[in-house]
Amino acid sequence: MMIIMHPGAPKEQIDAVIAEIEKQNLSSHPIFGVEQTIIGAVGDGHYVPKEIFEALPGVMEVQRISKPYKLASRQFHEHDSIFQLDGFHIGGTEIPIIAGPCSVESREQILEIAHAVKEAGANALRGGVFKPRTSPYSFQGLGEEGLEYMAEAREQTGLPIVTEVMAVSQIKMMEKYVDVFQLGARNMQNFNLLRALGETRIPVLFKRGMSATVEEMLMASEYILSGGNTRVILCERGIRTFETSTRNTTDINAIPVLKELTHLPVIIDPSHSTGDSKYVSNIAKAGVAAGADGVIVEVHQDPAHAVSDGKQSLTPEAFAKMVKQVKAVAEAVDRRLVSQHVTA
């Protein structure tokens, strides 16, 4: 439920509400506005009568959140959440572009591609060092060595780094390198991993599970939010359908649907959603036209020889062209690309 305090309610009254929430075995999630504080109380609170809170001094109103997800809902947080990342915001007017290879393959490869994507307009660098491969015999990633190369790429380009975490045991080691944890589609319902990411204070780029509904996606994100990590960026990366002409089916509808249901930023991954570089730029544009707050895309200097996802990887030249077109679409829908990196 949401406990809405009277404008200007003093700290002692807010603290008393928080103490009562904890006494009821719920967790408290205050949002301190300029004038008014709203305190979310979540947990198995169905049977806690709201009168308990209504009776406390300074409480203006208590509302139950009707959706099964609470902290992710627009009922809890009406306005779009805007997160400050290194060098840009996500969730506001500006649309950041995250680009880089599927996998970090070598020091030379990641440094070269990092400079290339930056030059073409990227705001953050992606690259996997722990790879969730369908076959255990496929390349599994460089692990910590790859993170060292990513960190060097960040140092040289200033681009913050986004990389996938696959296991709870990797979090601590990875924290010293990453700017944004990527939660992969295959782990969207790995509840232990979600809870552990909720304990960190590093933003999470949260990929939709390949057969997850929008509601399941929001419920899963709640595991992270309820741990106190508020910076979750949702990503539509395609779902599995009966259609086999593309690797996945981009659920374009999910973008406006999510934007209606949640205040969290929503981005599009046209690389995994199509699986084919021929379609990536069009679907990136479609995502932005549909209201996406950002784009994450795979770019490789030599897609034909990439160790993973080469077929869907753009060359730096194709990426630069995509950025120009996404910029035009963004402007058509009253958005813009992040200003400092845009090449006109």
Ligand code: PEP
């Ligand atoms: C990736 O980003 O390389 C990846 C494995 O993505 P997903 O989890 O969406 O398949």
Ligand code: MN
């Ligand atoms: Mn990939």
